[in-house]
Amino acid sequence: MRYSKLFCPTIKEVPKEAEIASHQLMLRAGLVRKISSGIYSYLPLGLRVLKKFENIVREELNKAGCQEVLFPAIIPADLWLESGRWEKYGKELLRIKDRNNKEFCFGPTHEEVVTDLIRKNIKSYKQLPLILYQIQNKFRDEIRPRFGIMRSREFGMKDAYSFHETEECLDKTYKAMIKTYCRIFERCGLNFKIVQADSGSIGGNVSAEFMVTANTGEDAIIECSSCSYTANIEAAELAAPEDSELETPVIEYSEVHTPDLKTVKQTAAFFKVSEKYFIKTLIYLADQKPVAVLIRGSDSINEIKLRKALNCEYLNLADDETVQKVTGAPAGFAGPVNLNFDMIIIADYSIKASNSFYTGANKKDYHLKNVVIKRDFKPGKYVDIRNAKESDPCSKCTDGHYRLIRGIEAGHVFQLGKKYSEAMSASFLDSSGKEKIMTMGCYGIGTGRTVAAAIEQNYDSNGIIWPLSLAPYHVDIILTNKKEPVLTSFAEKLYQLLIDENIEVIFDDRDESAGKKFKDAELIGFPVQLIIGRKLKDDGLVEMKIRSTNKVYLIPEENILKKIRQVLSNES
């Protein structure tokens, strides 16, 4: 490709809208452009990178026995009504109507479509297991799209679905799929972690996420310093403390006037004690019923765990009116002592491990001190409902502690079980002629997001540093001065040679200053730059610059091809 013909509008300044490196660089390097909030176009180089990643995914999945299909982007509402997700999915589901007023949605995921296809066409255990996948754009109407391609509304995804006769078979495929995913991310040269995850609205019990580690990642992950336990903070378990009888202090609790001190932070400062000696009492509405939830002032609530502990469908923090009604005080002064309203009190394990707390008094502008569990209040039960934090003890081993890191969720695998096959009656006949419901798994990879994640992990102040497997082109020939016939004819010859040798090459033949060409090459991040300039004119040498190491090699004309081959095979 000749750069002079290439459509690649690069930008010198950092775009105002972009916060993180990958977003800035994808815009600056002319890979993508935004057309509306959370909706992007891929430009030629961006598309080449995306296709390279998709092909890696394809190769590895095909190798693992998966078959590629392509489902429609627009899905009739009937299927979603059948699975029950038409009501449940909420506003993220983009719903549309055709001219006859028939309802459809733009697919955010395709469990319904694939299950429908399979139930109509697979009837015997002899046809199982079966794994289908597609690479397609999805649409989720995110409340707040951000970080460019990383969290957009329309986004590329590879989604695979597997169908099985038994749980054991699903488990085998699930494990094989995890191995396949590892190979995919390894081929992209990414650092990643497999973490235990919550399965969210997709459903199922067993699920794992593939997290590309990056400081700017949206997800918090914990990993144990000693054992192999890693988990998304949403799912990270905390151990129940040992049962030990704490001595009951003799001091009775007392009221303290705390005017306008509503947050734990303010109140802790007032009493000059650590926030961990406070009990934060949160009033939630679980399926419309009020619940008092107790955690330490220094902790944050994990609503996913709480929802599971309460076994409820809808969970919301109560509004001010409800708080006033059930505690008798405005928000900010709730406490577990003398809660007269009849409701469940649920406490985090960490409450149990200590004694004598500061709490709200259920009275405007008052807090209590020296509050003691059992003596002054009794939670209905103790459970794990807070978010894990740095240096919490590991729940899986005895001597480990949690470390917090951040990651980008690039892939997610689920053992779905029968959630969809049951709702949509996907059944088959087993070897004894008995009708059975299929067991399913599903496996996603965000394609665009992984490309962004690759940048997030590989850049410097000059631009992107593509891993060879994703680079839009491998070699960039930089002709520094178009007016020098010697240089031009040499560059042209070299360009032709590399094309003939099937090397992915771009030839910067633009009538631009050398400086601009260097800057663009660094920004876009071509792994190998061949500089045709002074050194060639004076000494017959080509300068080869390696983007990832910044090393420059001076190479005699006759060795160029050999050297390129050597570099390309080392880099991959």
Added chain:
RNA sequence: CGGGGUGUAGCGCAGCCCGGUUAGCGCACCUGUUUUGGGAACAGGGGGUCGAUAGUUCAAAUCUAUUCACCCCGACCA
């Protein structure tokens, strides 16, 4: 959905408070000349429904109301 912010040339911004020249600057773009090793210089040039609508006024980019879009923080949600 709540809070905050921004909409003026392709991009980044000034002008607005205190209404009154031909709406301005940098980058980008076009033409020419000179250049060509780290986003070149000079000269000339093109490009604007001042987000939209309504109002106040002799007069609106500027004041008022409404509305739309986008960004940030939070809540919500995969």
